[in-house]
Amino acid sequence: MSASGELSIKSIVREVLTYRSGQVGAAILLFLIGLSIYAVIAIPYDRAIALWRGEESCWIEVPRNAMPYWYKYIMRKNLPETIVVDGLRGDPGVIKAVTEIPGTNIKRILLEISFTYDYDDFPSEVNLFFYANYSESLPLIKIYWIKPDGSNIPLISYTIRRPYTILYLTINDDVQKSLLEFVRSNVGEPKEYIEPQLIMFAVNDETMLSAKTAKILKSTGSQIRKYTLRIEGMLFGKDSDLNAKLVVYGKVYGFAGTDHLRRDVSIALLWGTPIALAFGLTSSLAISIVQLIIAVISGWYGGKVDFIIQRLTEIYMIIPFLPFLIMISSLYRLTIWVLVAVLLVLSIFGAGVKSTRALVMQVKEEPYIEAALAYGASSRRIIFLYIIPKILPPMIPGLIGSVPGFVFLEASLAFLGLGDPFLPTWGKVINDAFSNGAFYKGYLWWIGLPSIMLILTAISFALIGFALDKIVNPRLREW
Amino acid sequence: MPLLQLEQLSKWFEIKRTIFSKPLYLRAVDGVNLSLEEGEAISIVGESGCGKTTLGKTILRLYEPTGGKIIFEGRDITFERAEALLWYKRRAQIVQQDPFGSLPPFFTVYRILEEPLLIHQIGNAKLRREMIYKALETVRLTPVEEFAPKYPHMLSGGQRQRVAIARAMILRPKLIVADEPVSMLDASVRIEILKLMRDLQKRFSMSFIYITHDLATTRYFSERISIMYAGQIIEIGPSNNIINEPLHPYTQALLKAIPDPDANNRKIFREVPPGEPPNLISPPPGCRFHPRCPYTMDICRIESPPEIYLQKDHMVRCWLYAKK
Numbered sequence: 001m002s003a004s005g006e007l008s009i010k011s012i013v014r015e016v017l018t019y020r021s022g023q024v025g026a027a028i029l030l031f032l033i034g035l036s037i038y039a040v041i042a043i044p045y046d047r048a049i050a051l052w053r054g055e056e057s058c059w060i061e062v063p064r065n066a067m068p069y070w071y072k073y074i075m076r077k078n079l080p081e082t083i084v085v086d087g088l089r090g091d092p093g094v095i096k097a098v099t100e101i102p103g104t105n106i107k108r109i110l111l112e113i114s115f116t117y118d119y120d121d122f123p124s125e126v127n128l129f130f131y132a133n134y135s136e137s138l139p140l141i142k143i144y145w146i147k148p149d150g151s152n153i154p155l156i157s158y159t160i161r162r163p164y165t166i167l168y169l170t171i172n173d174d175v176q177k178s179l180l181e182f183v184r185s186n187v188g189e190p191k192e193y194i195e196p197q198l199i200m201f202a203v204n205d206e207t208m209l210s211a212k213t214a215k216i217l218k219s220t221g222s223q224i225r226k227y228t229l230r231i232e233g234m235l236f237g238k239d240s241d242l243n244a245k246l247v248v249y250g251k252v253y254g255f256a257g258t259d260h261l262r263r264d265v266s267i268a269l270l271w272g273t274p275i276a277l278a279f280g281l282t283s284s285l286a287i288s289i290v291q292l293i294i295a296v297i298s299g300w301y302g303g304k305v306d307f308i309i310q311r312l313t314e315i316y317m318i319i320p321f322l323p324f325l326i327m328i329s330s331l332y333r334l335t336i337w338v339l340v341a342v343l344l345v346l347s348i349f350g351a352g353v354k355s356t357r358a359l360v361m362q363v364k365e366e367p368y369i370e371a372a373l374a375y376g377a378s379s380r381r382i383i384f385l386y387i388i389p390k391i392l393p394p395m396i397p398g399l400i401g402s403v404p405g406f407v408f409l410e411a412s413l414a415f416l417g418l419g420d421p422f423l424p425t426w427g428k429v430i431n432d433a434f435s436n437g438a439f440y441k442g443y444l445w446w447i448g449l450p451s452i453m454l455i456l457t458a459i460s461f462a463l464i465g466f467a468l469d470k471i472v473n474p475r476l477r478e479w
Numbered sequence: 480m481p482l483l484q485l486e487q488l489s490k491w492f493e494i495k496r497t498i499f500s501k502p503l504y505l506r507a508v509d510g511v512n513l514s515l516e517e518g519e520a521i522s523i524v525g526e527s528g529c530g531k532t533t534l535g536k537t538i539l540r541l542y543e544p545t546g547g548k549i550i551f552e553g554r555d556i557t558f559e560r561a562e563a564l565l566w567y568k569r570r571a572q573i574v575q576q577d578p579f580g581s582l583p584p585f586f587t588v589y590r591i592l593e594e595p596l597l598i599h600q601i602g603n604a605k606l607r608r609e610m611i612y613k614a615l616e617t618v619r620l621t622p623v624e625e626f627a628p629k630y631p632h633m634l635s636g637g638q639r640q641r642v643a644i645a646r647a648m649i650l651r652p653k654l655i656v657a658d659e660p661v662s663m664l665d666a667s668v669r670i671e672i673l674k675l676m677r678d679l680q681k682r683f684s685m686s687f688i689y690i691t692h693d694l695a696t697t698r699y700f701s702e703r704i705s706i707m708y709a710g711q712i713i714e715i716g717p718s719n720n721i722i723n724e725p726l727h728p729y730t731q732a733l734l735k736a737i738p739d740p741d742a743n744n745r746k747i748f749r750e751v752p753p754g755e756p757p758n759l760i761s762p763p764p765g766c767r768f769h770p771r772c773p774y775t776m777d778i779c780r781i782e783s784p785p786e787i788y789l790q791k792d793h794m795v796r797c798w799l800y801a802k803k
C-alpha cells in the first residue's frame with residue numbers, strides 16, 4: 001500500500017469513478033441527491049408533512065387510488081384525467097340564471113354545468129360541491145344528468161343544509177336508485193352491480209348492463225356534444241345565492257398516482273429520498289464513528305479496558321438485534337431521529353468494534369506510532385492524528401455498504417407499522433399499499449415505485465461500496 | 480556527571496501461554512550497567528535477538544523497565560509516569576531501523592517535522608517553519624521547499640531516513656538512540672547516512688547510542704563500543720581497543736583476523752559466531768556464553784563472571800581475566 005500512496009478522500013472519489021460499478025453507483029446516487037434537493041426546495045418540510053397528513057382537505061379534488069399519469073402510454077388508452085368545472089370561479093361551461101318571482105322573496109335558479117368527455121375509460125367518481133348563501137329557508141334543488149345523446153336523468157331532489165356542502169353523487173343512495181331506475185326503464189335489468197359513474201357515462205344500450213361490455217359515450221361526433229349537469233332550484237331571501245362546482249375524478253394523477261386517501265404518492269417518493277439518504281448515512285456514519293472510537297480505546301489502551309469492551313461486544317453480538325428494535329418501536333412510537341439514537345445504542349458494542357480493533361492493533365505496532373511516543377505525543381493525539389486517519393480509509397467501504405441495510409431497516413419498521421408517525425417515507429407507502437390490498441387490486445405502481453426507490457438506493461451504495469472495496473483493499477482487484 | 484547512567488537495568492517480557500499457566504519471563508535485557516558522557520557516541524553491537532532494541536527502547540522509556548535504574552542528567556527516570564516525562568522525551572530521541580514504517584504515511588515531510596515542535600509547544604508558525612527548513616538543510620534534503628510538501632512514499636529509503644534524522648534532531652536533544660539506522664538501506668547510501676549522523680552528533684555535541692550488528696562500521700562512528708550478548712553487556716571499551724585487542728571470546732569470534740595488506744582492513748567481521756544463541760527464557764547458568772565458548776572452564780558453568788576492568792576504561796565479563 002505504501003507504494004500506491006496514501007488514500008485521501010479526494011483520491012478515493014477520483015478512483016471510484018474509474019470503475020464501472022463506481023460510475024453507475026455514483027450516477028444513481030447523484031440522481032437521488034438531486035431528487036432530495038428538489039424535494040426539499042419544491043415542497044418545504046412543513047408543507048410536506050401537512051400534505052401527507054391531508055390537512056385542509058387538500059386532496060378533495062384528487063381521485064382515490066389513481067394510476068400514474070404515464071400509465072396512459074403503457075396501457076395505450078386515453079385514461080381519464082380529473083375534470084373540474086367551477087361556477088364560483090366562473091369557468092366556461094357554467095350557465096347560471098336567477099329569476100325572482102315577483103311579489104315574493106323567492107328566486108328560481110338554474111345552473112348548468114357542461115363539459116366534454118373524450119377519455120377511453122369511465123371516471124372514478126363524481127362529486128358536486130355547493131357554495132350556498134341563505135338567510136331564511138334552506139335552498140331546495142333538483143339535479144338532472146343530461147348525456148350527450150340527449151337522455152335526461154333526474155338524479156335527486158336535495159336540500160342544501162350548509163353553506164358548503166359536498167354531494168357525493170356516485171355514492172349517494174338516492175342518486176344510485178335514480179340511475180338504476182333509468183337503466184331498468186330504458187335498457188333492461190342489469191346483469192351485475194354496475195357503478196353509478198358507469199351509468200352516467202355509458203352508451204345507452206344493452207352493453208351497459210355489464211361492466212365488461214359497457215362503452216363510453218364520448219363527446220366527439222359531427223359536432224361536439226357535451227355532458228351537462230343541470231340544477232334547478234329555489235332560493236329564499238333577498239341575498240340568497242347558490243354556486244356549484246362539479247368534479248369528475250379521473251383515473252390518472254401525477255407521476256406516481258395517488259393512495260387510498262387521495263394523497264399524491266410522488267410526495268412520499270420525493271420526500272422519502274432525503275429521508276432515506278439522511279437516515280441511512282447518519283445511522284451508518286454515527287454507528288461507525290462510535291464503534292471506531294470504542295475500538296480505538298479498546299485497542300490502544302489494552303488491559304482491563306480492552307477486556308471489558310471485548311466481553312461487552314461478545315454479549316452484544318448475541319443479543320437479537322431486530323426483535324429488540326421491533327419491541328422498542330412497538331412500545332414507543334419512534335420518530336426517525338430517535339430511531340437513529342436507538343440504533344446507535346443498540347450497536348455501540350456491535351461486531352464492527354471487533355474488526356476495527358483488529359485494525360487498531362495492527363496500526364498500533366507501526367514504528368511511526370513508537371516514534372510519536374518517543375517525541376512525547378499524548379495518547380489522545382496519537383489516537384486522533386495517527387491511528388484514526390490510518391484506519392478510516394479501510395472502513396469507508398463498510399460504512400457505505402451498510403447504508404442500504406439501514407434504509408431497508410427503516411422501511412421494514414415502517415412496513416410493520418412502526419415507522420415515524422409523521423414523515424412520508426417509502427416504507428410507509430409500501431405499508432399503506434399492502435394494508436389496502438394493492439397487490440390484490442392490481443395497484444402495482446403503489447408498491448412498485450417505492451420499492452424501486454429502495455432498490456435503487458441499495459444498488460447505488462452497494463456499487464460504490466464495491467468500487468471502494470477494490471481501492472481500499474487492493475487484493476480484491478485481481479478478481 | 481555522565482549524561483546517562485544505567486544501573487543493573489533489566490527488561491523482562493512476560494510470556495503467557497494460557498490464562499491459567501504461570502507466566503514465564505523472557506530476559507531481553509538483564510542487568511545492564513552503562514554510562515554515557517555528554518557528546519559521546521557509543522555503539523552497542525551484538526547478534527540479532529540479543530536485546531539491543533529492547534535496551535534502546537527501555538532507555539527511551541518506550542518500555543517500562545523491570546528493574547534497575549535509568550539516571551538522566553542526574554534524575555532517576557526509571558519509573559517516572561509517562562505524563563511527567565515530557566521533558567525527557569524532548570531531550571532523548573530515536574532513529575528507527577525501518578525508514579518505510581517510521582514516518583506516518585498520511586503526513587507531509589513538513590508536518591512530520593512539525594509534530595515534535597507542536598507537541599512541545601515550540602515557537603510560532605513562522606519560527607517553526609524556519610526550524611523545519613533548517614532541519615531539512617542540516618540533513619541535506621535540498622531544495623527544502625521541494626521536500627517539505629512531499630509525502631513519505633514519494634521519497635527513497637535514504638531520503639526517508641534523513642527525514643527521520645531531521646525529526647530526531649529538531650528538538651535539539653541531548654541523546655539519540657539510533658537502532659540499526661542503516662541496516663534496511665541500500666548499501667550505497669549506508670555510509671553516507673552514518674557520516675551524516677556522526678557529523679551532526681559532533682556538530683551539536685549530542686550523545687549517541689548507535690545500535691548495530693555490524694561491527695565493521697562502528698569504529699568510525701563511535702568513541703566506544705559495547706558488546707551485548709544474551710541481554711547483558713559483556714565487553715565495553717574504546718573502539719580501537721575492542722577492534723584491535725578484543726578480550727571476550729565472543730568479541731573475538733565476532734572479529735576474526737585475516738591477512739590484508741591494508742592495515743585498516745586486517746579484520747573480517749562476522750555477524751554470527753558459530754553456535755546457537757541461548758534461550759532468554761531459561762538462559763544457561765553461569766556465563767551465558769559458555770555453551771559456545773572454546774575456553775569454557777568449570778567456574779563458567781556455575782557463576783556469572785563479574786565486570787573486570789583490565790584498563791580503566793576497558794571492561795570485560797569473562798572468567799579468563801579474573802585474578803586467580
Ligand SMILES: Nc1ncnc2c1ncn2[C@@H]1O[C@H](COP(=O)(O)OP(=O)(O)O)[C@@H](O)[C@H]1O
Binds near residue numbers: 526528530532
Ligand atoms: N514486545 C516483546 N514481547 C516479548 N518478547 C520480545 C518483545 N520484544 C522483543 N522480544 C524478545 O526479546 C529478545 C530481544 O529482542 P530485541 O531487543 O529485538 O533484539 P535485537 O534488537 O538485539 O535483535 C528477543 O528474543 C525477542 O524475541
Ligand SMILES: [Mg+2]
Binds near residue numbers: 531532533658659
Ligand atoms: Mg533490533
